[in-house]
Amino acid sequence: MEAAEDWLVESLRWYQDFHAFDLSGATRVLEWIGDKGVFVAEYESLKKNEILHLILPLRLSVKENQGLFPERDFKVCHGGFSDTSVFDLKHVPDTRLLVTTGLPGSYLHVWQITEDSDVIQAVSTIAVQEKEDSLWPRVAIFSSTTPGVLHGVRLSSLRVVDLESQKTTYTSGVSDSEELSSLQVLDTNTFAFCCASGRLGLVDIRQKWAPSESVSNGRGSPGAAGGRWCAEVGGKVRSPGPSVAILGSNGQLCLLDPRDLCHPVSSVQCLVSAPSPDPELLRVTWAPGLDNCLAISGFDGTVQVYDTTSWDGMGSQVEPLFTHRGHIFLEGNQTDTTPLVTTHTWHPHKPRTLLSAASDASLHVWDWVDMHASS
Amino acid sequence: MPEIRVTPLGAGQDVGRSCILVSIAGKNVMLDCGMHMGFNDDRRFPDFSYITRNGRLTDFLDCVIISHFHLDHCGALPYFSEMVGYDGPIYMTHPTQAICPILLEDYRKIAVDKKGEANFFTSQMIKDCMKKVVAVHLHQTVQVDDELEIKAYYAGHVLGAAMFQIKVGSESVVYTGDYNMTPDRHLGAAWIDKCRPNLLITESTYATTIRDSKRCRERDFLKKVHEAVERGGKVLIPVFALGRAQELCILLETFWERMNLKAPIYFSTGLTEKANHYYKLFITWTNQKIRKTFVQRNMFEFKHIKAFDRAFADNPGPMVIMPGYCVQGTVGHKILSGQRKLEMEGRQVLEVKMQVEYMSFSAHADAKGIMQLVGQAEPESVLLVHGEAKKMEFLKQKIEQEFRVNCYMPANGETVTLPTSPSIPVGISLGLLKREMAQGLLPDAKKPRLLHGTLIMKDSNFRLVSSEQALKELGLAEHQLRFTCRVHLHDPRKEQETAMRVYSHLKSVLKDHCVQHLPDGSVTVESILIQAAAHSEDPGTKVLLVSWTYQDEELGSYLTSLLKKGLPQASS
Numbered sequence: 004m005e006a007a008e009d010w011l012v013e014s015l016r017w018y019q020d021f022h023a024f025d026l027s028g029a030t031r032v033l034e035w036i037g038d039k040g041v042f043v044a045e046y047e048s049l050k051k052n053e054i055l056h057l058i059l060p061l062r063l064s065v066k067e068n069q070g071l072f073p074e075r076d077f078k079v080c081h082g083g084f085s086d087t088s089v090f091d092l093k094h095v096p097d098t099r100l101l102v103t104t105g106l107p108g109s110y111l112h113v114w115q116i117t118e119d120s121d122v123i124q125a126v127s128t129i130a131v132q133e134k135e136d137s138l139w140p141r142v143a144i145f146s147s148t149t150p151g152v153l154h155g156v157r158l159s160s161l162r163v164v165d166l167e168s169q170k171t172t173y174t175s176g177v178s179d180s181e182e183l184s185s186l187q188v189l190d191t192n193t194f195a196f197c198c199a200s201g202r203l204g205l206v207d208i209r210q211k212w213a214p215s216e217s218v219s220n221g222r223g224s225p226g227a228a229g230g231r232w233c234a235e236v237g238g239k240v241r242s243p244g245p246s247v248a249i250l251g252s253n254g255q256l257c258l259l260d261p262r263d264l265c266h267p268v269s270s271v272q273c274l275v276s277a278p279s280p281d282p283e284l285l286r287v288t289w290a291p292g293l294d295n296c297l298a299i300s301g302f303d304g305t306v307q308v309y310d311t312t313s314w315d316g317m318g319s320q321v322e323p324l325f326t327h328r329g330h331i332f333l334e335g336n337q338t339d340t341t342p343l344v345t346t347h348t349w350h351p352h353k354p355r356t357l358l359s360a361a362s363d364a365s366l367h368v369w370d371w372v373d374m375h376a377s378s
Numbered sequence: 379m380p381e382i383r384v385t386p387l388g389a390g391q392d393v394g395r396s397c398i399l400v401s402i403a404g405k406n407v408m409l410d411c412g413m414h415m416g417f418n419d420d421r422r423f424p425d426f427s428y429i430t431r432n433g434r435l436t437d438f439l440d441c442v443i444i445s446h447f448h449l450d451h452c453g454a455l456p457y458f459s460e461m462v463g464y465d466g467p468i469y470m471t472h473p474t475q476a477i478c479p480i481l482l483e484d485y486r487k488i489a490v491d492k493k494g495e496a497n498f499f500t501s502q503m504i505k506d507c508m509k510k511v512v513a514v515h516l517h518q519t520v521q522v523d524d525e526l527e528i529k530a531y532y533a534g535h536v537l538g539a540a541m542f543q544i545k546v547g548s549e550s551v552v553y554t555g556d557y558n559m560t561p562d563r564h565l566g567a568a569w570i571d572k573c574r575p576n577l578l579i580t581e582s583t584y585a586t587t588i589r590d591s592k593r594c595r596e597r598d599f600l601k602k603v604h605e606a607v608e609r610g611g612k613v614l615i616p617v618f619a620l621g622r623a624q625e626l627c628i629l630l631e632t633f634w635e636r637m638n639l640k641a642p643i644y645f646s647t648g649l650t651e652k653a654n655h656y657y658k659l660f661i662t663w664t665n666q667k668i669r670k671t672f673v674q675r676n677m678f679e680f681k682h683i684k685a686f687d688r689a690f691a692d693n694p695g696p697m698v699i700m701p702g703y704c705v706q707g708t709v710g711h712k713i714l715s716g717q718r719k720l721e722m723e724g725r726q727v728l729e730v731k732m733q734v735e736y737m738s739f740s741a742h743a744d745a746k747g748i749m750q751l752v753g754q755a756e757p758e759s760v761l762l763v764h765g766e767a768k769k770m771e772f773l774k775q776k777i778e779q780e781f782r783v784n785c786y787m788p789a790n791g792e793t794v795t796l797p798t799s800p801s802i803p804v805g806i807s808l809g810l811l812k813r814e815m816a817q818g819l820l821p822d823a824k825k826p827r828l829l830h831g832t833l834i835m836k837d838s839n840f841r842l843v844s845s846e847q848a849l850k851e852l853g854l855a856e857h858q859l860r861f862t863c864r865v866h867l868h869d870p871r872k873e874q875e876t877a878m879r880v881y882s883h884l885k886s887v888l889k890d891h892c893v894q895h896l897p898d899g900s901v902t903v904e905s906i907l908i909q910a911a912a913h914s915e916d917p918g919t920k921v922l923l924v925s926w927t928y929q930d931e932e933l934g935s936y937l938t939s940l941l942k943k944g945l946p947q948a949s950s
Binding site: 007008014021024025027053057070071072073077078080083120122123 | 584586587588589590591593594595596597598600601604633636637714715716733734735736737738744745746749768769770771772773775776779
């Protein structure tokens with residue numbers, strides 16, 4: 004109790020804003036809908052898992068006169084129940100539909116947010132081509148007037164299924180059985196994939212499979228060191244520089260230019276206790292509102308923010324710009340094991356605001372102070 | 379009819395005033411009597427005409443229960459008891475009894491003196507109303523009458539807030555009022571035992587929220603205070619005496635010590651006196667930490683917190699923090715709505731130069747808290763009030779799934795009827811039990827065993843006795859009913875031979891029964907008698923007379939149909 008109080012007092016300097024919530028179950032999902040709502044979902048096996056559509060506290064949404072809004076609570080706008088565990092959830096833009104994936108991995112589930120009640124209803128399922136026992140399909144959405152669901156467990160089973168007709172509109176058509184760790188849609192025709200081995204690729208779906216790819220075994224390249232990897236392609240091309248970040252369970256972080264995935268621009272060793280105890284939880288995200296900044300989590304109970312501006316060369320140790328330790332000090336359920344951060348995400352337009360969730364069902368919303376910036 | 383009926387007159391999908399009518403085993407109880415703070419006309423009162431249009435409320439209602447002193451739970455009480463008319467008992471906890479009249483009087487003053495309202499209850503009415511109050515202690519079973527009893531449980535939320543169990547015989551309802559499942563610095567958390575009521579009525583205003591932790595609210599409060607002080611400003615805290623005042627003082631004092639701050643903090647004196655007085659009276663209602671502190675020193679002896687001087691009002695820069703509820707019509711309320719220019723008495727216009735921060739520390743149960751309370755009490759059904767139906771469908775499903783109970787969400791004026799199956803205790807005579815045991819076959823704990831007896835109902839007492847004992851007690855003679863049936867058989871032989879054939883046949887078919895051939899020629903099966911006689915007109919036909927008592931009806935009918943099928947051909 005004392006440690007928590009001490010940390011909170013210290014935190015007055017480190018955070019502009021800080022909110023801590025206790026969900027009824029831990030989530031691995033933090034998916035935005037607009038800039039005022041997020042989805043969370045439980046992932047336990049053998050129980051009914053809740054999927055919740057939460058509205059951000061009013062205080063965090065208003066732009067002016069924040070002081071006149073005392074509301075600091077999340078509102079549960081909609082909720083639903085899933086019989087299977089949910090590891091990832093994607094909202095289909097401009098619709099009231101959601102797609103979830105998890106274990107067992109034989110189906111993707113499609114849900115609808117109903118209009119006149121607060122229940123999220125299951126509407127249909129999409130069968131996964133190759134059913135595996137312990138692997139679950141990654142999902143990304145091609146949004147258009149006819150949205151398509153990109154999904155797959157391995158490169159060989161990658162395909163796009165039209166949401167409405169359930170017809171397959173694209174398949175990778177390769178026999179490569181490398182396991183996927185992340186999928187990301189970049190625009191109407193391109194997507195990026197990252198394999199668990201660290202192999203990266205950008206694919207144009209208008210062509211037969213011919214991705215621009217990274218090389219698995221080049222010096223300093225991801226994958227050469229082994230471990231499990233995940234990646235994210237930065238959305239904004241605000242400043243020149245590499246926009247692909249790939250994070251390994253050994254704590255290595257590489258930056259690459261999408262035009263030349265074979266030669267990483269830089270590779271650093273993050274200040275984390277590696278290897279990650281659960282590499283499936285690794286997450287690297289680019290800040291939408293800050294140049295060259297990214298956040299990582301999945302090694303312990305912290306989220307770290309790094310400024311990549313001056314990174315170059317290979318193998319240097321780097322220090323984070325900021326480390327969020329809230330999940331360690333404010334243990335929700337006072338268990339013996341320290342919680343592990345399961346996921347995090349940046350606020351769409353508040354530059355230094357993040358949301359993070361941990362294995363003890365805590366959910367934090369925090370706005371960190373940049374100590375290095377000139378006041 | 380064994381049923382429980384609940385009608386929200388206020389609350390029930392409308393946040394504003396709580397007033398719930400419960401009908402349980404013939405008793406009628408009114409839960410809370412709140413005022414809707416958003417209306418200025420009759421809509422602020424619950425619609426009491428639902429209760430009875432012509433009859434007197436005193437005759438219809440067995441009692442009224444008030445959960446806590448917030449006006450949306452007790453604000454309409456003087457109107458109800460003195461203007462509409464009710465003379466029965468009003469139950470509430472001791473702190474509620476002490477604090478209610480203060481709030482009611484404050485509210486009356488603002489409504490009548492400041493806003494100039496007519497047809498409002500008077501100070502005398504408040505006093506007369508409070509004379510009808512019977513105060514209760516926590517966990518004390520209070521007999522309202524021979525059959526109706528109530529018991530209060532700690533609810534947290536505010537000083538004196540309670541949850542009430544209403545019990546008639548084996549049927550019970552628990553009403554939560556407003557409650558809080560997480561303790562704070564001056565109050566504990568709500569608690570109830572596994573009382574398993576038929577129905578749990580719970581407030582669900584915040585059921586669809588996930589509450590920010592108390593620590594983060596406090597952190598924000600301290601941050602704003604600290605920033606103002608660092609800028610060179612001063613801190614002024616108008617706060618409701620009996621709410622968070624104590625908490626905030628402890629918080630600030632601890633923080634000032636830790637950070638070694640020197641800036642003075644001001645607190646209005648009238649407030650400290652009142653708060654001090656009530657805390658002294660009701661120290662057992664606060665949490666353990668406060669009680670320990672109180673023993674060591676006076677509650678409001680702080681190093682850094684001092685009495686307020688009006689001269690500070692004009693300095694630029696100071697910040698006002700207002701935790702809690704500012705009643706409509708007050709300066710505080712206007713400032714919190716964002717007004718920067720205030721028209722004061724005498725047409726003087728004041729500019730609001732200060733930075734305003736509105737913070738809420740009020741403690742209500744959120745979704746998690748409600749699930750916890752339902753888990754503690756283990757009710758058969760749950761009823762949600764104070765929420766919006768469309769926005770609670772998910773919570774309803776969640777409760778129904780997790781606890782396998784029914785969940786209801788009535789609107790204002792809508793009655794929910796719950797069928798109950800009350801258990802009726804029946805005494806069974808030892809003689810009857812012994813007789814059953816003597817029939818062999820030990821009782822199997824897992825299988826129901828069929829017993830035959832007579833139920834005697836006398837003076838609200840139920841007993842199960844044997845028929846003989848019942849006849850004896852009631853001084854009645856036993857009547858015997860006997861049936862006789864004639865079965866015609868084609869058989870040219872003599873009656874004695876027919877009887878013999880019948881005997882052999884029945885003996886071979888009815889192996890489980892005692893079949894006997896008596897010396898006079900008749901055949902008995904258990905206690906059923908069969909006699910063969912010749913047909914008066916047709917020597918080739920024999921008539922079997924089958925005779926049995928009412929008790930052997932089943933076997934008798936069976937035998938008759940069996941014999942009607944005829945006898946097997948005799949071997950020579």
